[in-house]
Amino acid sequence: MAPTLARPSLSGVQSILSTSTSLCAAVAARSFSTTLPVRSATIPPDSPNYIKLPEPPQSSEVRHPFVKGHLPIPRSIFPKKGVPEQIQDGYVHRIAPKSIRERKKSPPKSKEDAQRREMANARRVALEAGLKGLWSRKVARDQKQAKESKARYLRNKRAAQAPERWDEVFTRATIRESTAKNTFVPVDPEAFKKAEEARIKHAEKEAMKSEARRDALVQLYVASKNFIVDEKELEEHVNKNFTEKIHNAGLWETGRSIWDSQKNPISLRELKSEFTGFNDRYTATTSAAVKTTVRQKNVAEELTGGKL
Numbered sequence: 001m002a003p004t005l006a007r008p009s010l011s012g013v014q015s016i017l018s019t020s021t022s023l024c025a026a027v028a029a030r031s032f033s034t035t036l037p038v039r040s041a042t043i044p045p046d047s048p049n050y051i052k053l054p055e056p057p058q059s060s061e062v063r064h065p066f067v068k069g070h071l072p073i074p075r076s077i078f079p080k081k082g083v084p085e086q087i088q089d090g091y092v093h094r095i096a097p098k099s100i101r102e103r104k105k106s107p108p109k110s111k112e113d114a115q116r117r118e119m120a121n122a123r124r125v126a127l128e129a130g131l132k133g134l135w136s137r138k139v140a141r142d143q144k145q146a147k148e149s150k151a152r153y154l155r156n157k158r159a160a161q162a163p164e165r166w167d168e169v170f171t172r173a174t175i176r177e178s179t180a181k182n183t184f185v186p187v188d189p190e191a192f193k194k195a196e197e198a199r200i201k202h203a204e205k206e207a208m209k210s211e212a213r214r215d216a217l218v219q220l221y222v223a224s225k226n227f228i229v230d231e232k233e234l235e236e237h238v239n240k241n242f243t244e245k246i247h248n249a250g251l252w253e254t255g256r257s258i259w260d261s262q263k264n265p266i267s268l269r270e271l272k273s274e275f276t277g278f279n280d281r282y283t284a285t286t287s288a289a290v291k292t293t294v295r296q297k298n299v300a301e302e303l304t305g306g307k308l
Helices: 010-031 091-095 111-161 166-171 177-183 191-226 231-241 268-276 281-285 288-304
Strands: none
């Protein structure tokens, strides 16, 4: 007979439920507390204090105390160039002059007056010593920075001009002489001349484009006299073009079909002439009157400097 599995008693379930209820109540009560939970004080794995290592008895590590905030940036009291006036003789007595009685060498009126004179004199001495000390520190710091900068420059220059190391020579990839000759790109001696020619050519092309845009705009302005601008003209054109016999087949002179309204398809000879810039389409397909009209129009455009 197989052994039966142990089942939890009802009292055990009730105890579990009561325990979970008490835990939830404790967590809910703790969430309203102002103290930090214990989990926030745990050290993360990326912290150097995650694993505590024993320190040697005589550790040479100097740990500076942690200071909150940051120190203000001190202002520069000396000019960047030249000898400042702060270290010249008489500067302290000029910015902190003595009283009239002191300049006249009169005795102090009282003990407090004598003490006040002594403290003022001590401040002048301390100010003069402090300015001279700051100036000497600035000079020493500038000299140290200049020395380090020069040494760094010389080190970089020696490294740039140094011959190739032997380990780089022996480990360099082998390149065949034929490959090096084929992949070598010589310096073009006429590079600047070609660049100037290309610039002039590009400027001429841009000027031609600008002139073509100007001619197209003038041609559009001239052609605007035939535009339909009101409903009366639109109605006249609709009644004239949209008739019952509009699609009757016929010749180009009599028919109104879209296939008859255009001229013959362009030939290869005419396409080549248009590509080369010489167009003799009018001389091959038009009459003498049309040729004369086209010539007169071209002459007028050349004289007026615009499209007609």
